[in-house]
Amino acid sequence: SAVISQKPSRDICQRGTSLTIQCQVDSQVTMMFWYRQQPGQSLTLIATANQGSEATYESGFVIDKFPISRPNLTFSTLTVSNMSPEDSSIYLCSAERGGPETQYFGPGTRLLVL
Amino acid sequence: EDKVVQSPLSLVVHEGDTVTLNCSYEVTNFRSLLWYKQEKKAPTFLFMLTSSGIEKKSGRLSSILDKKELFSILNITATQTGDSAIYLCAVWRGATNKLIFGTGTLLAVQP
Numbered sequence: 001s002a003v004i005s006q007k008p009s010r011d012i013c014q015r016g017t018s019l020t021i022q023c024q025v026d027s028q029v030t031m032m033f034w035y036r037q038q039p040g041q042s043l044t045l046i047a048t049a050n051q052g053s054e055a056t057y058e059s060g061f062v063i064d065k066f067p068i069s070r071p072n073l074t075f076s077t078l079t080v081s082n083m084s085p086e087d088s089s090i091y092l093c094s095a096e097r098g099g100p101e102t103q104y105f106g107p108g109t110r111l112l113v114l
Numbered sequence: 115e116d117k118v119v120q121s122p123l124s125l126v127v128h129e130g131d132t133v134t135l136n137c138s139y140e141v142t143n144f145r146s147l148l149w150y151k152q153e154k155k156a157p158t159f160l161f162m163l164t165s166s167g168i169e170k171k172s173g174r175l176s177s178i179l180d181k182k183e184l185f186s187i188l189n190i191t192a193t194q195t196g197d198s199a200i201y202l203c204a205v206w207r208g209a210t211n212k213l214i215f216g217t218g219t220l221l222a223v224q225p
Contacts, residue, residue, distance in 0.1 A: 004156075031211075042202060043157070043215040058212075090155065100148055100206040100213055101162040108155035 002027055002095050004106035012112045013083055020079045021109045023093030028073040031096040034066070037108070038089045046091075049076040083113045116141045118216035120203050126222045131193050135219045137203030138185040145208040147179055147186050152200040152218070160188070162206075193223045 003026040032049040055068035070076040096103040150157035163179035203216040
């Protein structure tokens with residue numbers, strides 16, 4: 001298994017500001033992903049964080065709004081830029097070693113934008 | 115467009131009851147279907163199903179996949195209050211290697 005930590009665990013932010021969420025895995029993994037879970041809804045994949053190259057974004061998500069970094073095999077960051085109340089959500093990081101049954105999730109970051 | 119739909123959206127039962135949660139899907143390049151339990155924040159893996167008709171079992175939980183009818187069920191027998199959670203179904207889509215999650219079923223088990 002993989003142990004994943006995220007920082008911050010929660011935050012309250014003002015409209016127009018940006019927040020960077022960190023994701024740390026306790027061992028090297030092949031794939032890292034960022035998901036969003038809006039209130040009362042399921043998980044939506046934002047992007048795949050690629051080590052050493054630009055992230056791969058899903059339809060509806062763009063790099064300017066959600067820049068992602070992955071400098072090595074155990075760490076990634078997601079920035080939520082120019083926030084609006086619609087960005088209020090839980091953001092989850094996940095990591096996978098090989099195959100979806102090995103995909104583990106972090107505890108999530110609960111974001112509230114006022 | 116790929117979609118994964120779960121039913122019911124929510125369910126309230128009493129301890130000891132048996133529940134069946136449903137997941138139907140329309141996903142191109144289907145590879146596998148996975149079930150997760152989400153109690154507070156992080157979903158935890160329960161089962162991965164790849165072949166039709168083969169039941170996977172873990173304690174009081176079991177699951178089966180029907181690839182012809184494009185659905186899966188998750189059964190929980192003799193429910194306990196600790197089973198209260200959101201149960202998520204996800205389909206692993208080949209080619210893109212990504213998980214597409216369903217809407218989730220919120221299960222509440224009352225003492």
